[in-house]
Amino acid sequence: MFTGLIEEIGVVARKSGAELEILAEQVTGGLALGDSVAVDGACLTVAAFTPKSFTVQVSPESWARTTLGALKPGHAVNLERAMRADGRFGGHFVLGHVDGVGRVEGVRDQGEFSLWRFRAPDAVVPYLVPKGSITIDGVSLTIVDPDRDRFSVAVIPTTMKHTTLAHKRAGDAVNMEADVLGKHVRHFLKREEGGVTLDTLRQNGFL
Numbered sequence: 729m730f731t732g733l734i735e736e737i738g739v740v741a742r743k744s745g746a747e748l749e750i751l752a753e754q755v756t757g758g759l760a761l762g763d764s765v766a767v768d769g770a771c772l773t774v775a776a777f778t779p780k781s782f783t784v785q786v787s788p789e790s791w792a793r794t795t796l797g798a799l800k801p802g803h804a805v806n807l808e809r810a811m812r813a814d815g816r817f818g819g820h821f822v823l824g825h826v827d828g829v830g831r832v833e834g835v836r837d838q839g840e841f842s843l844w845r846f847r848a849p850d851a852v853v854p855y856l857v858p859k860g861s862i863t864i865d866g867v868s869l870t871i872v873d874p875d876r877d878r879f880s881v882a883v884i885p886t887t888m889k890h891t892t893l894a895h896k897r898a899g900d901a902v903n904m905e906a907d908v909l910g911k912h913v914r915h916f917l918k919r920e921e922g923g924v925t926l927d928t929l930r931q932n933g934f935l
Contacts, residue, residue, distance in 0.1 A: 730766045730808050732819035732861075732868020734891045738767075740803045741781060748772070748799070749783045755807045756782055764810040764824065768892070769866030769903040770794045771810075771824025794826045795865075795901050804892045806866040819868030820861040826903045827851040830864070833878065834898050842883045843872070844893070848904060853877045854914060855906035863905040867891050 735755055742749040748767070755765060756777055763774045765784065772784035791797040799805070811817065828849030836843045846864065848856060856862070856874035862881070863869070869881040888894050896902065 729811050730771070730822040730824055731811050731817055732822045732863050732866065734806045734808055734867055736807045737890070737892055738805050738807045740799050740801050740805060742801060743799060746785045747775070747783055748786050748796070749781055750805060750807070751781050752807055753780055755809050756780065766808045766822070766824045766866045768795060768805045769824065769863050769905055770796055770826050793828070794903050795829055798901065804895060806892050808866055821908050822863050822868060822905060823908055825905060827906050828904055829901050830904045832896050832898050832900045832902060840885050842888065843880050844883055845878065845880050846902070848877050848879065852904045852906045855910040857910065860910065861907045865892060865902050867893065
């Protein structure tokens, strides 16, 4: 489980077979074999580490269904360790299970802030809710003005400074994860035949 609050920007050092080595200093603190680290929003398992780098093993599914397959040495990536049970929860519930790859459509400055427009993949479109949460390359953001497969997010200067969004341009691919709470609710509603009553929702713990 993650929060979508990026701890550090790492740099890809090596990509070989199933292995991806990333240079980092902050997230390696207290790291252990088998720990989970979100790399650009994709939850990966630590297979080896040093004080200044760590190596994860990436499945063929993750290479194919995320932007990880396009990474090369020198590329910057957003990093977040799995959240601690005794820590503050500042973003939203993020699993690190990327639903699909979307695209940056454009960026417009709004004073010190910037308004980013994205196009979402089909798997994410049903969960584009006004003021809802979405994860983009591991960053927890709030949806603005969803319109079919398009939506915007307002990005504060701190987020621009401490994530890889500063390196993104129109047309670039990004990993997207929809809000897990919305996915569970939609899945439950689709399973029910003949509609859902308030009593049914209460019985299953949704209310």
